[in-house]
Amino acid sequence: MATLLGITGATGLLGGRVAERLAAAGAEQRLLVRNAAHAPDLPGAQVAAIGGYDDDAGMRAALTGVDTLFLVSGREAPNRVAQHIAAVDSAVAAGVSRIVYVSFVGAAPDATFTFARDHWATEEHIRATGLRCTFLRDNFYDVMLPRLVGDDGVIRGPGGEGRVGCVAHDDVADAAAAVLLDAIPDIDADQVYDLTGPEAISLAEAAAQMSRAAGRSIVYVPETVEEAYASRESFGAPQFELDGWVTSYTAIANGDLEVVSSAVRRLTGHPAQTFAEWLAANPGAWERLRGLP
Incomplete structure (x- = not known):
């Protein structure tokens, strides 16, 4: 019997790309969406409408028969961790055997970037299952x-001279699809992967690259935390x-996001895109x- 994959976030920039790649590979998948009318029309894909991650009954019904759940992190909210925990608990109750969770580099209880703490708490709950x-x-x-970039062509923030290993949605989607399809010879897919671009760039360098692309001046102006x-x-x-x-900027300033890994290449067989x-x-x-202007 073919493995059924449960895909959340299928109407979004990442989940939609992952669903497209799985459909192209002929995988059986069920797309969990809030509005079935907005779900992508993909060959072989089932659609299940849910009220949200904390819709316990809806989530359990949507995940019944699913072997692997691709869990895209929810929108930033005061109760985001609680929503994630509810989704994980529904997966357990429905008999899901594996969760692939979209987290964030440097996830830790004391991460500078406050939203990265949410990801750590979610990871811990998933591990505990x-x-x-x-x-x-x-x-x-x-x-x-x-x-x-503001309407005046300026990036303002307390990022200092720190650097960020930014990554493309397409590269993350390729890596996620490879993990979900178990398409990685000699690599244990059940672990932690930092998905990054091939280089870390400063906000000033990013501004310069955007200037060249747009044909107009884009600059970075550092702020203090108080000014921010x-x-x-x-x-x-x-x-x-x-x-x-x-704290997204102060995490850059601290060097927390200067992470560059080879995971995209290892998982997909192709290099990650540079920002340029x-x-x-x-x-x-x-x-x-x-x-x-």
């Missing part, structure tokens, strides 16, 4: 860097979100930079 598990600890996605909080207070975001925004290569291949993701 005794299920087979794989943690894909992604670095920041390439697509995040253009989003840091003050400049973001006007957004009216809750404290946990402000902390996440600011990603810019060239994905103009739609940063097109707005051309139109900034």
Whole structure:
């Protein structure tokens, strides 16, 4: 009997890419989505609607018969860990035997980046279940860097001169698909993989590369931590979100995200894209930079 894969986040940038790759490989998969009408139309893919990770009954029904669950981390929220725990517990109750969880580099209880602490807590809960598990600890996605650029063409934040081993969604999706399909000869897929680009770049270097791609000036202006909080207070975001925004920069400054690994190449057989290569291949993701005043 073929293995049934349960895929969360199938309407998103990562889960959707993973589902496409699994469909191309002929895998049997069930897409867990909030709105079935928004699920990608893929050959051989079943669709199950859930109310969210904390929809216990819906999750258990959707995961019944699933062997491996691909668990994309939920949106940042005060109760995100509780949502993850609920999803994991539903997987256990449904008889899932393996979880592949999308985590973050440097996940730890005392990580500088506050959201990385959520990932550590989720990993610990998954480990405690005794299920087979794989943690894909992604670095920041390439697509995040253009989003840091303000309408004035400036990246502002307390990132200092730190560097980040940013990674493309496509490379993470290729690696995740290889793990889910057990398509990696002589590699134990049940472990922790840091998924990164092939180099770590500073925010100033990222700005320079975006400048060349967009044909206009993009610069990085360092802030102090105090300036960073003050400049973001006007957004009216809750404290946990402000902390996440600011500590994403201080984690860079501390060197926490300077992680570069060969895991993408090991898992996929091809090198990870550099940020410059990603810019060239994905103009739609940063097109707005051309139109900034």
